[in-house]
Amino acid sequence: MSKERRIGVYVCYCGGNISDYVDVEAVRDALENEDGVVVAKTHMFTCSDASQQLMIDEIGEENLDGIVVASCSPKLHLHTFREMAKRAGLNEYTYSQVNIREQDSWTHRHDVEAATEKAIRLVRGGVAKTKLTAPLKNIRIETKPRVLIVGAGAAGLRASLVLADMGLTVYLLEKEDEPGGWVKKWGKMFPNNKRGDESIAKLVAKIRTSESITLYTNARLIEKSGSLGDFEVKIEVKGETIPLNVGAIIVTTGFKPYELAQDEFGHGLNGVITLPEYKEILFASGEDKLIHNGKPVKSVTFVHCVGSRQRQEDYDKPNLYCSRYCCTASIHSGLTTRGIDPSIHQYHLFRDIRSYGRYELLYEEARNGGSLFLRYDPDSPPIFEQAKNGRVRIQVKDQLTGNEELELETDLVVLATGMVPRENDELNNVLKLPIGLDGFYNEIHPKLRPVETVVDGVFIAGTSQGPKNLAESVSSALASVSKSGGLLMKGYVDLEPFVAIVDADKCTWCGKCEEICPYGAIEKITAEDGSKEIALITKAVCKGGGTCVPVCPEGAIDIEGYTNEQITSLIDAMIKEVV
């Protein structure tokens, strides 16, 4: 910018928080004669309404075009002063905040002189950077009020219906012939004893009649481009490719049950089945008898932690995680069994019973009803063999009875297999979703952004993200519905303008920037005059991370708001001698 800048500098006392350790007036004096500084003042509390009003007045009277406030951390008041600048009719990005509290006065309480010098350097740096600010505009993206949901299990079905209620259009993809996932195969589920099959049937019926939801079965997502709020995707449905334009994508691809190795926990013996298989038996049984292989079942032994909480020393690629649902699901299946035939003996071989929260009441009901819980040590796991009578004989050391060796014979052994991630190679290729150590999709942050991924506008939910029970799956699915709503319901999103820009004259397209960008924000295009190929930054995808800047051999890339020139002049100003 060629024109001489008119910068206002305001140094804050913070009621002693700064001024007790930094000579605030000396900082002001040092800055007063700095090139480009028109106004240099101090305030007891710069953030107070009164001080803000004084600054607004001065911006007008002195015709200021850049503001520096030296006060606390920008985390506290960056937003405050950007708003103040806007109210004064100034572009909010011509405002800079310099932190002389957390990073100076509070840190150097023992040395007022040095703290004051540091403050002067910091504020000078802020002024130098501000002198090179340009008015920037937020990047506004018009969003499309449509959501693509991949996976029509319980989570995907519920998410679709709520999105439709919210007035958004939904495309629901299911790779199988029928929607409903695992739950449609199950009868009574914990904790409310609702039948999975019936609930799913109701949801599917609603989906089919909804005008806002299009359900595609035998469908796959094969291509995605564009950015948050405005994705172009292609799906393949029974050989046909359909293009769709959506604002957000929710991935609810679910889990698969742990697959046992031969002999693992007696797998392969007659009478040893998995929990999902047992649920199908319960589902198929009548109201008064439990039949397996044509014979009435007299005893059932549940074995917990099968395929979960595996130990490094026992497996090559162990599933270290707990599958969360299996303790309660096993206990609940036991209670359902008792409901069918109370005379059936029930045993649970467990490590820790994780009937968390209210599920503890089910555990209590199971114990009070006579189910026996035996705790095994993973160092000496139970041993299974086929007895001559066709039943399964189990040897187990029970820690609850002082490590007594017990022998049981049981008609059925139900292995509470954990949840493992699906291998969705094709989908992962299209969406480029990060996968965690446990093999499930990974959110950005379990607390700050629990359903968001590093790919803006693509959300994950349900058991694709990690083991969950039904209510928890739906809860996370609806949380991703909320996030989609936040993105799409206003019709636009505003992003901060701190993104990379390419100097087309300098760029020679070597491709290094494209390689290093973790967000896939850079692509090759032909320059306007057709003379060469250059890099193009998709502003909506760029996060201003800046990794592309140092790798560019031509120095053709800058980050808006943090240009090379700004940073070097900031450093120069900071190292200038303080007299």
Added chain:
Amino acid sequence: MDYDILIVGGGIAGMESALSMGEMGYKVLLVEKEPSIGGKMVLLSKVFPTLDCASCISTPKMASTAHHSNVDVLVSSKVSEITRNADGSFTVRLHKKPTFVDSDACTGCGECELTCTVALPDEFNFDLTARRVAHIPYPQAVPKKSVIDRQGLSPCSYSCPAGVKAHGYVSLVRSGQYEKAFRLHMEDAPLPGSLSRACYSPCEEQCTRGDYEGTVAIRGIKRFMVDYYYDKHPEPEYGPAEVQQEKKVAIIGSGPSGLTAAYHLGRRGYPVTIFDNMPEAGGMLRHTIPSFRLPKDVLDRDIKNITALGVEIKTNSTINDLGKLKDEGYDAIYIAVGAGMPQMMGIEGEGHLNVLDCLTFLKQAQDEEKPHVGRHVVVVGGGNVAMDVARTARRLGAEYVHIVYRRTVEQMPAHKWEIAEAKAEGVIFHPSVVITRVISTADGGMALECNRTVSQPLSTSRQSSGPYVTDETIAIPVDTAVLAIPAIGNKPNTVPFRNDLAINSNSTIRVNNSSLQTSLPHIFAGGDCATGASTIVEAIGQGKRAAFYIDRYLQGDKLNIAFDERLPMTDKHSVHERERRVTELEPLIDPELDATERVDNFDEIAGTFTEEQARYSANRCLDCGYCSECNECIATCPSDAIRLDQKAEKSVHKVESVIVATGFKLFDPAKKPALRPDHPNVISAMQMERLLSPTRPYNNLLRPGDGRRPDNIAYVMCVGSRDHAAGNPICSRICCVYTAKQAQLIMGALPLADITVYYIDIRAFGKGYDEFYQQASDMGVYFTKGRVAKIDPAADGNLTLHYEDIVHGGIKTANHDLVVLATGLQPEMGVASLFRDENLELDELFYVSETELDYSPGQTSLDGVFVAGTASEPRDIPDSILHAGSASALTAAYLEKRKRNT
């Protein structure tokens, strides 16, 4: 204002809901009962399983919530009720507690906190450390505004008829600020010296410490601060008010009431002239109270406080013509002539020369030329004045001073200490004797003829249960008799005003009880001449009141506003509740001269506390009402934001939907006495969170009992969870993994410490949790399966745990130097009662029921009402956030459907 949604509770679930709804474009009202949003999460150290700093995760959410353009946050506020409107929307009534700080003006600088003189246990540090009454809840609070904690007025301040902030000056003396303490007193009453000697201290009667070892010596503390100040400042530090008013005020009478009125009017800039018919100012203070109780130089110094303002005192000036005063240019008149008319009993022979009324007697005793009283003096009466008379008579040389009283000594209205001092000085008490007449003896002397009485227990009124007079007659020979009977008392001399003003039948001037205005608008009257004989401090209170209304009158303002809108008195019961573990501190008695040293002179008998004694005494104060009104915050606040008169605010809003996010409370381990939760080295896990947090109270991991570094720490799991006896059969979901987290953090802080976790099952079920638990185990944390049955104190502040070792068998004991109780969660109560006329369904444990848990997490039994987070079940933070997201989606769907249907 109308909103799309009301969110009740500003914890992590409430904030997440608010942000989700705000982002979707809905107008959100978030109501939080605490002064900051953020709930409990922001108080944690780090959070599992990622070990991020809890504040670093919470504060951005708190700031985004507070700054979001679609979200209005109301803190320190409670929902009073929610009612359903005919169209399905809701009317919400809110109650905002006063924080006594103008939050728009407050910049959160924390200066008030530095000057506040009252410390309380810091609830946000779970009582591990202290905070001030004026405080910012915690460093990351949003909004970062000060709050002043006022639980009502402390009983001492509340009971003072002059409105002197007793708690305030006690608190200032406690912190060594004696001159400030004096100046605080001067805000209300300008005669602190006199009060420190002669006030009957209703404050001490009300003092809550009196329910323990003995009342705080409030008057003794005042006396110390007054003597300290007067010693440093023989003259007042101020002169006349800077801005002078034009209108003039005349005050008749220079007693405590007149002087006080003059002082407050003088401070407001009015030219004031006091007229008094005596040669010296002070009224009863000078002429009635014996100088051995109130030395006259103290009174003289007190009076300077008034005259320094330019108040003129014209002595020897009798005012008999009120109209003339008006003609002389006085725009308002305050009559405070007291009740100085002696009253006799009306018995036979009382006209005898040597029978005196008490006022005349006491006045004569003040003269240079002391009256001759002879050897035998009889004082009739049992009140404080009677004691003063008797003790004065002893000092005038009477060998035998008799107090004759018609009831028992116990029934005497005089203060116990006055009776005791009189006895110590040799005064002879004749209880149950009534005087019937005065007879002249043959030798020209005098005797009192008396009858014995039989006393009955005192009922409500002294007169109604008068003693039964027997026929037994006695005669007491006497040189001087003084009648000092409180039941008769003294009357005001209001004769000169009879023509101008309405006078009551008991000779008092008729006034409006609030404004003290008489039947003539420009004339006010107060003190004893309006109330009848009373106390000094009452008279001072009247003077202050009169000044307030005279000022309003002269400014042309209405008089029908309240004089003194003070908070109600704090509930003593709540003080007792919180002071269960008060350290015993014996009260100090005011020092005084020995009886033998004092009985032959008029020297002041009581002494002044030393500085150390005064501070010790002040330190006994229990800070009943929390805020002492020492006004230090007002003086120090750079942005004038303190508003001690702030009132609760009520508001009404229309909302379309509600999310209940009221969260949880922690199980109170006091309900498990076998685990010794009262032992200083048995702490709750939440306290351990604070010890480990970035803003930790001790800046180190120390055990609270003795500040030693713990070396062998035990965690007791499932305290208040999975426990029918504790009323909570369910699992709290978070304790196992937060314990694994704390154990890891402790191992970082104290690498050599041993940590043992006593558990039933380790429930590390969430994403990454079991790996996190394994990590703790691999780091060397001992996990022992076994429930701890009881804990006993052991030597050196250590503790012995009794537990069953499940895996290895047997009942065992273990010694630890710090025990952490992993307390579980319980629901916040009172949620359902917010909804009037509608039933918000709760489960058997009082959590909000989710009626469609599997497919609509967050839906409640009421249309348009949703629940988020731990209000419906214990949840960890990620689950709470997801649940809040779910509730938000359902709310948005509900709102959109409503829009389409209307």
